Amino acid sequence: MRQSDHEVPTRLERAAGDLIGLAADPPEDFALRVLRRVGIQREQYDTYVRLETPAGGLFVAAGPDAVTGAALDSAGLTATAFEERHRVRTHRSAIPATKPFPGVVTALRTGRARRLPIDLSGLTTAERAVLEAVRTIPPGQLRPVGWIAREAEVPATAVVGALARNPVAVLIPSHRVTHDGGAPCDADLVPGAGDALRAAEGVDLDREVELRRGGVVFLGSDTTRIYCHPTCAHARRIVPRHQVPFRTAREAGRAGYRACKSCRPVTV
DNA sequence: ACCGTGACTTAGG
DNA sequence: TCCTAAGCCACGG
Known part of the structure; x- marks a missing residue:
């Protein structure tokens, strides 16, 4: 049987058919599949x-x-x-x-x-x-x-x-x-x-509030004479009996402490 | 004051 | 992701 012209789907009909097919698929990433189908490049969105x-x-x-x-x-x-x-x-x-x-x-x-x-x-x-x-x-x-x-x-x-x-x-x-x-x-x-x-x-959070209440901005260790921001990984390892609180960098400096090289406290 | 050990992190392979 | 080296530092000797 010879195929007549009007039975050949046009490009538009094919595209419509594709979109209907896409819509029939699960909804996941539907928008992405539509964009890909109509030729929108991934770089554009x-x-x-x-x-x-x-x-x-x-x-x-x-x-x-x-x-x-x-x-x-x-x-x-x-x-x-x-x-x-x-x-x-x-x-x-x-x-x-x-x-x-x-x-x-x-x-x-x-x-x-x-x-x-x-x-x-x-x-x-x-x-x-x-x-x-x-x-x-x-x-x-x-x-x-x-x-x-x-x-x-x-x-x-x-x-x-x-x-x-x-x-x-x-x-x-x-x-x-x-x-x-x-x-x-x-x-x-x-x-x-x-x-x-x-x-x-x-x-x-409670400890942060406590430090703030006391105006404590830095924490030093009296074993190494280094001071840190209180949440610095090194500061957190200072056992309580070696902890020395400081309210300013200047105060720590006057006490002979130097800034931690890991957390680099602000020395303004 | 100095040193060794061990915990921890980061960079790089 | 695992591995290693290096840097940093707490802590005790």
């Missing part, structure tokens, strides 16, 4: 997933090579609102997906995201420097604004503003930054989120 953290759900967007944004939904942020904010900020669409960017889940579990590729190209040089400095704070540890300023080589007055505009919440651990007196900064977080993240990393 970001994808995002929603992952659980100690501070609630976290939307994490990424391009092919790097994470490009993250925001907690704790402030009532919906997926649609996240997509919109992402598009306004990056001029790229974020498409829901199921597969997180490689390494993100591990980074969230361990708190170690220093090697995770994060794209901060939309920020100013100073903002980028601040956030890169924040990224070097080890999990479970805290650093004051003055420390960030010195590490990033920016004026201290520029730090909090840059933190407030952190486009990659949690993965850039702004919750590890305190004011110089030790009180949490949490410039980009809703109340409660910072404490939840810090507690989950093993920060002793």
